[in-house]
Amino acid sequence: MPPELSVVLAVVTAPFAVAGVTPLLIRSLGEKTGYAGAAVAAFCFALLGTQYGSEGTVELAWIPSLEVALRFYVDGWALLFALLASGIGALVFLYSPAYMHGESGLARYYAALLAFMGSIIGIALAADLIAIFLFWELTSLCSFVLIGFHTEDASSQYAARMAMLVTVGGGLFVLVGFLLLAFVAGDVVGPGTSAFDLAAMLDRPGEMQTALREAGLFVPVLGLLAVGAATKSAQVPLHFWLPNAMAAPTPVSAFLHSATMVKVGVYFVGRIRPLFASLEWVVLFATLGLATMTICALLAVAATDIKELLAYSTASHLGLMIAGFGFTSILGAETGVFHLFNHALFKASLFLIAGIIAHETGTRRLDELGGLRHDLPVTAFFTAIVALSMGGIPPFSGFYSKELLFEATVEASHHHDLGPLDWLYPAVAVFGSIFTVLYSLRFLALFFGRQPDSLDRAHRPPVILLVSPAVLAALTAVVSIDPELAVRAIVQAGVDATAVDPGTHEMHVGLPTSYSPAVGMSAVAIGSGVLAYPFYDSIHRSIRSIPRTIPPIGANWWYDAIIESLADDGAWLASRVHNGLLRTYATWTLTATCVLALAGFAATGTAVPTALAGIDVPIPVALVLSLAIVAGLAVVTADSHVAGILTLSILGFMIAIFYILASAPDLALTQLVVETLVLVIFLLVVEEIPEYYQVSLGRVARDAVLSVLVGATAFITVLLTTDARPAGESAIARYYTEHAVPEGGGQNIVNVILVDFRSFDTLGELVVIAVAAISILTLIVMRSRGDESSVATEDGSANEPRERHETRGESE
Amino acid sequence: MTTVIMRTTARIVVPIVLIVAISLLIEGHNLPGGGFIAGVLTSTAFVIVYIAFGLDFLERGVLGRDVDPGKTPSRDRVVVAYRRLFTVGLAIAVGSGLVPLALAHPFLSQSYVVLEGVPLYHHLEIASALAFDLGVYCVVVGGLLTIISVVGAE
Incomplete structure (x- = not known):
């Protein structure tokens, strides 16, 4: 069944259109605008639902002379991602009004959140490289606005700038990769089809790969796209922006970390997987993913703040998905797709629960929280489901997808000759999983044990705050009880779209009934995690002490050093060139x-x-x-x-x-x-x-x-x-x-050329004259004002980055 | 430079310059001239007025308004008028480009009609490019005069 252009267009444009009129909505609805946002997201969700089961390309000519079209490609994978973005978007909007009660700047918040959701849906559905790139950068821009929502807060600004620099920088790598890809694709897809048409390339994966190799561009394009995906999906060593991004209000974090921004890289890796599947692909992405999974799980154990813990855990789980897609076997595709689905459900829920905890107790520090089950019994129940799912404990949903990863690591050597990586991959996967179990138990422990004396009684959260995490936890529970249901509903379609040889394998998941290497690996990971849990505090302290003794081991240190030297060099250059x-x-x-x-x-x-x-x-x-x-x-x-x-x-x-x-x-x-x-x-x-x-x-x-x-x-x-x-x-x-x-x-003839044949040039010159006049006016009017304010900001910004780094996490 | 000679000369020269400028604008399509040169020439006429009579002359002497001595030049009502002029000019130029779009021609297409038997002229040609040229003229006059009056007041 081919998709409907009008429906797809409506889904992509509706969030942007409503984002445009948000200031008017705020004026008439006030804080209830969030519910309007939820309605828009639900509308997109429902429209996407009507396209369920469809597959194909629809297009709307955009710049015909350059063969750029607004081309959309709908298949199981695109639908899965777009449905997650709009569905979780609806729940986040539903949660926002109660959480953001009394905050100022709501118009900016809702407009950016809507545009953000629209861009994510755009990436999911776009089939044109240029359109993908535009939506890709739009998500970076919207996340910049959202992460820096608390504009007066230095740590929030620092985090927003960092996210912007890293993800937009990565986007530029993607752009170069796309241009090279289109350069090669022009010959492969043949005349009549745009060289930017990703869907056409995906139809001919073998030819594309051969053409790329012949042009000597296979590894460069792969590398460029990998850098872009790694920045977006917070892979080591570019993971550092993600934990800082928790400076955003919690609903944003829930959205950003679960279903949207950070999954874009994973989604894209899944999308281009059939094009690039090869030994290089395995070595690059499996290594990248497993390294991220392990390092970020370690860092999550070192976290002192509940949102920081969840943020590092997000990066770690993204590593798991990237590693899954890194393995070219069908198991790899199953891991990536199924875990993306599971993670979106449990991580969004966990962030919303973290928001409830922070909202009702007034603190987010792990060591100040405990025994919350007495005050927040309902929340505790939901947390148990989603936290155990995050830890990959059977029979919760996270277990099934992690089991698939273990199988994929074991089977990797059957497909490619990997040398020592053959046993290293399974070992690293198990090692990283131990820490996943550890921090999941630690998060759950917030609700158990003794309540610290310093902690006041937590208020009961309003019901409306509980609805969204409850829905997500219920879905997680459903997937846990009957994973085959989720597979049949949507995951199988996603797997077919990302698999290297689609349609050859039917996916089955369930609790293991007999011994296999993967079962053994799961048992080792969970057993070691549970056994090591009593020593959590000492593990936590020893991991924390490493970056303190050797600062350059942390990626954040490099970021600060590079930014600082750039700022210094910039100031030096300005003093030479721009001295008045x-x-x-x-x-x-x-x-x-x-x-x-x-x-x-x-x-x-x-x-x-x-x-x-x-x-x-x-x-x-x-x-x-x-x-x-x-x-x-x-x-x-x-x-x-x-x-x-x-x-x-x-x-x-x-x-x-x-x-x-x-x-x-x-x-x-x-x-x-x-x-x-x-x-x-x-x-x-x-x-x-x-x-x-x-x-x-x-x-x-x-x-x-x-x-x-x-x-x-x-x-x-x-x-x-x-x-x-x-x-x-x-x-x-x-x-x-x-x-x-x-x-x-x-x-x-001179005049005829100016006003008739080449009047568009003349119009451009007119704009130049007008702009020149406006600039001179502005410069002269603002001359006296500018001096004072520029002096003031210079004083304020002299040594900010360091301080901001120290204070991150304590804000909000 | 506000000598009697200068003022007397200005009184005679400025109207002539303005008329020449307008004729350059209108005749530009067939004879040397055009919106840009007419605009620059018009600005020159205003500059002569400024030099001969001072910056506030337009407001005080021509428009008959009182001038607040402590005012900032960029807030001057005349400057506001100049600013409006180049905005209007841009609007005319873009608008003249949009009209053909409505008639299903590409953006900024121009055309012309020749009218025969018009009294006095007998043979009159009206080119749609004249509207665009008028836009050019307004932008040039407005832009240049904004710059000159603001910089000149410094």
Whole structure:
């Protein structure tokens, strides 16, 4: 069944449209806007539901001349991801009004959240590389706004900037990867199909891979796309932005960490998996994923804050999915798809529960919380389901997908010759899982044991806060009891879309009934985790002490160091180039222009014509031009600014006369009037310039060199451009002369070209004039104000990054 | 520069310059001229007024308004008018481009009609490009005068 274009378009555009009118909604609905958002998300969910089971491409021409179309591709995998984003989006919107009660800036919050959801759905459904890239960067932009929601809070700003830099930076890698991919795909998909059509590429995975290898671009494209996916999905060593991103309000974290932003990378890896499946793919993604899974699980154990714990755990689980997709067997696809589904359910629920805990107790520190089951019994019940699912304890949902990963690691060596990685992969997977069990139990322990004395009685959360986590926990419970139901409903379709050889395998999951290596691995991981749990505190302390003794081991340290050195270098460069002196600006601008122009001539190997044959200068022209030269010399020797300017205008008028002699009346007229106007403006400005003063010999030498350089560049450029003129009338000149009167209706060909044939260019120039006028107005109006505020921010931002890093997590 | 000679000259020259500018605008399609050059020439006429009579002359002498001595030039009502002028100019230029879209031609297509037997002219050609040129003229006059009056007041 092919998908409906109108439905798909409605799903993608509805969130953006409502985001646009959010300020109006806020005015009429106030804090209840969240429910409107929930309605939009539910609407998208329902529309996507009508497309259930459909598969195919629909498209809407966008830039036909560049073959860019808004092309959507619907299949099981896209639907799974879009349904998760809109479904969990609806629950997050439902949760928001109660949680964000009394906050200011709700219009920004809801608008960004809606646009965010729209972009995620866009990525899921887009089949065009350009559209995917645009939605990809849109998610980064929206997450920047959402993470930095508390604009007055330094740690929030720090986290938002970090997320933006890392994910947008990764997006640029993706862009380059896409362009290279399209470059190769052009030949493979053949004429008539856009080279940017990902769906067409996915139809021919084998040919694409061969073509990429022949062009020598297989590894570069794979690497570029992997960097993009790794930044988005927080893979080691680019995972550090994710824990910082918890500076966002909790509903945002729930959305960001469970179903949306961070899953985009995983989703995309699953999407392009059939194109790139190979040994390189396995080594790259399985290693990346398993390393992330283990390192982030360790860091989650080291966390002191419940949201930090969950954030590192998210990164760890993303590693699990990436590793799953990294294995090219069908088990790999099953791991990735099924775990993405399970993780979205339990992690969104856990974040919302963390929000309830923070909301009702006023703290998020692990060591200040405990024994909450007395005050929050209902929450405790839901937490038990989802936390055990996160830990992969049978028979909860996380167990099934983790079991699939273990099987995939064991089977990896059957498909490729991996050398020592053959046994290393299963070992690392088990090792990482031990810590997963540990931190899941630790989170659950918030509700058990003794309540610390420092903790006041927690309030009962309002029912509306409990609805969303309850729904998610109930779904997790359903998947736990009958995983085959989820598989039949949606997961199988996702697996078919991401599998390397689709349709060959029917997926089955369930509790193991006999011994297999994977069962043994699960038993070792869970057993060790439970046995090690009594020593949680000492493990926690020892992991924490490592980055404290060797700071460069932490990725965050590198981020701070790089950003700081960039900021310092930037300030140094600015002080050299942008020092407030006109002559410095002139020096840099002119030198750069000349050097670039000359380098351009040199690079293209343009030969300077030496023989100036056929130059015939009438005597009047020669006279006028020699007068201009004399005026030029007189400018240099003028003893005051006014004399200099007046002499300069002699030169200008001589050129105007030259135009008249060369029968270009339009140019002459313009030159005359502009010359007059410029003369007046110069005279107005000249009063502000200091009188002549003594300058050092070095500066005179510099100016002399610069003048010669500018003169030489201008001379060479004129020589080259006039020499390159084709003999006789070019086709375009003939076209204009022939068509000016019949088509433009004017005899002044210059004017006809300006307003008729090339009026779009003229319109651009008009905009330039308007922008110039506005800029000058703004600069002059804001001049006095700007100084004070810029001084103030310089003081405030001198040593902020370090402090922000220290304070992260304690905010909100 | 506000000498008697300058003022007297300005009184005679400015109207001539303005008329030449307008003729350049209208005749631009067939004879040397056009919106840009007409706009620059009009700005020159205003500059002459500024030089001969001072910056506040337009508001005090022509419009008959009182001028607040402590005002900032960028908030000047005349400057506001200049700013409006280039906004209007851009609107005209873009609008003249949108009309052909409504008639199912590409953006900014131009056309013209020739009217025969018009009194006085006998043969009159009206080009749609004139509307676009008027936009160019307004943007140039508004933009240049904004810059000149704000910078000149410094």
